[in-house]
Amino acid sequence: MTSTQPLTVVEPVSKSRLRLWLRLLKASRHIEAKLRERLRLEFATTLPRFDVMSALYRVGPGLKMSELSGVLKVSNGNVTGIVDRLVEDGYALREQVPGDKRAFRAILTSRGRAEFERQAAAHERWVDELLGDVEPERAVRLSDLLAEVVKHVEDSEEKDN
Amino acid sequence: MTSTQPLTVVEPVSKSRLRLWLRLLKASRHIEAKLRERLRLEFATTLPRFDVMSALYRVGPGLKMSELSGVLKVSNGNVTGIVDRLVEDGYALREQVPGDKRAFRAILTSRGRAEFERQAAAHERWVDELLGDVEPERAVRLSDLLAEVVKHVEDSEEKDN
C-alpha cells in the first residue's frame, strides 16, 4: 500500500506545466526589467525603440511600416508612434515607396546606425553578464528546449484559428 | 583565475547566451500574448488585473497597496489604477487600516473571489493546453533550469546595487 503505481495523482501534470509557465515568466520579466533599466539609464532609450532599430539595422533598405509591425509582432498603430519618436531624434526617417503613395519605408539614418551599434554591443554585454553563471552547455540545452516549446505553442495556435 | 583555453573563438559563449535570452523572450511573449487574448475575450479582463486578483485571493485579509506592489514587483503608482478599476467593477474594495490613516488594504469582495476562481481555473486549463505537447518530465527539467537562471540573475543583481 505504500507504493502505488500512478505517480501524478497528488500533483497533476497540469500543475507542473503551470509551474513551468510561471518560472518562464519570472525569468523573462526579471531579465527584461534589467535590460530596460540599463537602456534607460545609459542610452536614454527603451526596449521597443531598441527592437525597432534592431529590425531596421538588419535589413539594408529599411522596412515598410506594416513589415515592421509584422516582424516585431506588434500592432500597426504602435509602430507609428515609435518611429515618430525615432524620426524626431534623428535616428530614422520615412521614405516614400515609389509607385505606391500609401506606403513608407522606415530607414535608419547613419547617426541611427552608429547609435544602434553602440547599444547593441552593450546589450550583448549585459545579457552575457546577467546569464554569466549559466554554463555554456546548459545554455545550449535550455535554448533547445525553449525552441521546442515555442514550436509547440505555435502549433497549438493554428488549431484554434 | 585565467581562462585556460581559447575554446570558442568562432562562436563566442556570449552568442549562445544571447540566443538563450532571445528564445526565452520569444517563448514567454508568445504564451503571454495568448493568455492576454483569452482573458480579454472570455472574461473582459487583463493579465495585470488577473495578477492583482491572484495576489489578493491568496491572502485572507487583503494586502496594503505597497505590499501589493512589492509582491507583484510593479511600481506603486501602477497598482493604484488597477485597484481603482477593480473597485469600480465591484471585485475589490479598499479598507482603512485601523491606526494608520495613510494605509489602505485592498480586499476582494465575495463577487471578486468567485470571479477569480472561474478565471484561475480557465487560466490553468489554457496553460496546460498551450504547453500540452511538452512532456511532463521535460517540463520539470526545464522548470529546474529556469529556476537556476532566475537565481543567477538575482545574484548578479545584488552585486551592482
Next chain:
DNA sequence: GCTTAAAAGTTTATGCTTGAAATATCTGCC
C-alpha cells in the same frame, strides 16, 4: 469607366507601466 474590396498607414480610446513629484500621516528625537 465605375464600383467594390483590399491594403497601408494614422488616429482614437483605453489601459498598463514607469519614475518623479506631491500630499498626508506617522515616528522618533530633542
Next chain:
DNA sequence: GGCAGATATTTCAAGCATAAACTTTTAAGC
C-alpha cells in the same frame, strides 16, 4: 510640544500596447 525624516499612497507626464474606426490609395471585376 515641535520638528525632521520616514512611510503610504496618489497624481502626473511620457511612452508602450492593443483593438477598432477611419482616410487614402491601389487593385480587381465587370
